[in-house]
Amino acid sequence: MNQNSQYIKGCAVCQDKSDIFGGLCLTELNQIDDKRIEVHFKAGELIFKQGTPNMHFLCLTKGKVKTYIEGYNDKNLILGIVKPVEYILGPGIYADQMHHFSAMAIEDSMACLVDLATFKGLIRTNPEFAEDFLKKVSLQSIYNYELFISLTQKQMPGRIADVLLYMKDKVYESNPFRTTLSRQDLADMSGMSKESAIRILREFKDEGIIQVNGNEFEIINMEHLVKISQTG
Amino acid sequence: MNQNSQYIKGCAVCQDKSDIFGGLCLTELNQIDDKRIEVHFKAGELIFKQGTPNMHFLCLTKGKVKTYIEGYNDKNLILGIVKPVEYILGPGIYADQMHHFSAMAIEDSMACLVDLATFKGLIRTNPEFAEDFLKKVSLQSIYNYELFISLTQKQMPGRIADVLLYMKDKVYESNPFRTTLSRQDLADMSGMSKESAIRILREFKDEGIIQVNGNEFEIINMEHLVKISQTG
DNA sequence: TCTATGTATTGATATATGTCATTATCTTTG
DNA sequence: CAAAGATAATGACATATATCAATACATAGA
Known part of the structure; x- marks a missing residue:
């Protein structure tokens, strides 16, 4: 997987993009590409923190990330481990623009950060994209119910x-x-x-x-x- | 609140519709109205059951409903109490078309059941509606995180x-x-x-x-x- | 190589919580 | 009204789980 050479050419040729981008046309992909930042995180580094403003859609292209809620008495609850190629997106983007959980790299990782306005624009203009996104959100939610049962019962x-x-x-x-x-x-x-x-x-x-x-x-x-x- | 006389005239004049319908035009509301069934549930009656196919968008117009996950050993976990006017919609609609939790009336209740295809059609054609829906889903999800912390920590x-x-x-x-x-x-x-x-x-x-x-x-x-x- | 620091492991103990059995209280119904 | 069935409340006890303290192990620097 020689990813590095690929993302340089932009989202259109990227093999590592989250599958919800699969249905986008070239114009749309370029639109994302213009507002995209690629960042490297070392293992142990905090990617974003609960309680801070949520400014980006984040797509993990390499490495692994733990998402966790910071609770009381310095106790954390790990919601899950994200691996490539998957996005990490909290519920804050359509609510209070805040992160409701933290994300930390547990391996050296690489992520694409996409401007949220661009992302939301695509949701508005491309119904397939919106549906794919809703599907992702739904699957996450279903997993959360399983987690509820595991943790409480x-x-x-x-x-x-x-x-x-x-x-x-x-x-x-x-x-x-x-x-x-x-x-x-x-x-x-x-x-x-x-x-x-x-x-x-x-x-x-x-x-x-x-x-x-x-x-x-x-x-x-x-x-x-x-x-x-x-x-x- | 003389609701009964109102829903008879359809969604357009209904004061009890979920606020995500607020931005819909008359045509859209009539579209919903055509595919709408109104049902009364007595206290204690099951509205839908975890594991059965999810065929409708459900909007509670009267009464109260508990939503709960049925876990192991006949133990349930109540996710929340829904009151009017709020919809009850599981994550299954964009995933496997199944209910992932059960819903039971805890008071005599009234609900509008809207055909899911119609609902999904609106999500596709009306971006504001889609965004409002995403916002609702997000708020639910944020509440679930609080619940996680309460229950586990x-x-x-x-x-x-x-x-x-x-x-x-x-x-x-x-x-x-x-x-x-x-x-x-x-x-x-x-x-x-x-x-x-x-x-x-x-x-x-x-x-x-x-x-x-x-x-x-x-x-x-x-x-x-x-x-x-x-x-x- | 040695020390220092964090992580992992173990055992002893305290505490939170569930289970079971019993009684009390309320509701329904004949 | 009385009986029956549900729900609620209480106490005794068993058990699951956390906490604390001590030790072992690994890893990174000096």
């Missing part, structure tokens, strides 16, 4: 199982997978203390459900893990 | 405080308020067992924060309740 083993399955299926899309997420991050994804997260991981390891080696995880007994996820 | 007193404040400010908009929600419902709003919900309510009562008389609640020490909500 499952006990710790079920929640950790959900996190492991999420990482395998949605984030890394491979079975032995290596993550840059810390144990604290795993805890923040499952709404528990990091000590508890560690303990559950150890139990899973002792029961032969997973293999853990530092930040490398392998799910060995998938059936059992899925069952734990389902029975809560 | 606050202890029981904080969660019950949030429920009480939600009912006072958003649902009944009055301070002594009488609700038709059961204690089980209050528990389902705050993600705890009904016994725990009852216990916390009693503690609040003993501490002089609220007054409870069956289903009538009055917040006496607002400052204290807000503090409990904030400190979790």
Whole structure:
């Protein structure tokens, strides 16, 4: 994937654009291209912060990003891990123009920032684009409902199982997978203390459900893990 | 509010339509009117059920409705209470055409059901309408983030405080308020067992924060309740 | 290489919360 | 009005989970 040479030529030839841009014509793509900034973020860098004004549509072209709500007592709730090519867009753009969650690179990342006015203009003028966007928003919302159930109705083993399955299926899309997420991050994804997260991981390891080696995880007994996820 | 005589004359003269319809022209309103069904639901009746196909845009014109996710072990999570005039629309319409939560009348209610194709057509042809809709969806989403924090990072007193404040400010908009929600419902709003919900309510009562008389609640020490909500 | 710093792990303990059983209270209905 | 069924309330207890403190491990600098 020699992306670098591609985005230089602009959105029209970019292979890494979010699929909601797929239906746009050349004029529209150029319109975006004119208002586009490309930024590199190092792992650990904050991309935007909850409570600050939301000025851009952001499309992740490289790396990985965690989105998280900053709650009380310095506790965070990780909403999800975004990978390329996916946009990161909070609900603020059509409400109060603010960010309602924070985003931080968990790997060295690259993102295209598009002027919000341009983005909103496209929503107004191109119904297909608007529908595609609504579809994305809807899928996000459906995922959030699953998260609600996981976090509020499952006990710790079920929640950790959900996190492991999420990482395998949605984030890394491979079975032995290596993550840059810390144990604290795993805890923040499952709404528990990091000590508890560690303990559950150890139990899973002792029961032969997973293999853990530092930040490398392998799910060995998938059936059992899925069952734990389902029975809560 | 002699609504009944009004909707008979159709959407154009209806005072009870969701405000996102405010910007529609007469032709568009008539278009909706042609595809509109008006239905009465008795308290306790299911309006639509999670997992069934989503065929209509639903606008509540009278009564109150609880929306809830049906989770594991017959446990529900109430997402919110909808009151007139507000629409009830799940994320399924732009995704898999399914309901992702259930809706039940908690009072005798009246709703307008509008054909989804008509609704989607308006989204495509009227950018203001699309933007208003996106705004609604966004506000809902922002509220969901607050709910995430309340449910995952606050202890029981904080969660019950949030429920009480939600009912006072958003649902009944009055301070002594009488609700038709059961204690089980209050528990389902705050993600705890009904016994725990009852216990916390009693503690609040003993501490002089609220007054409870069956289903009538009055917040006496607002400052204290807000503090409990904030400190979790 | 050694120290310093952050992260991970573990165990002991405190606390929050759920479950179960029982009784009380309210509502419906014959 | 009485009986039956639901909902609410309470207490005793079990369990899930957080917190605290101590230790181990890794990693980055000097």
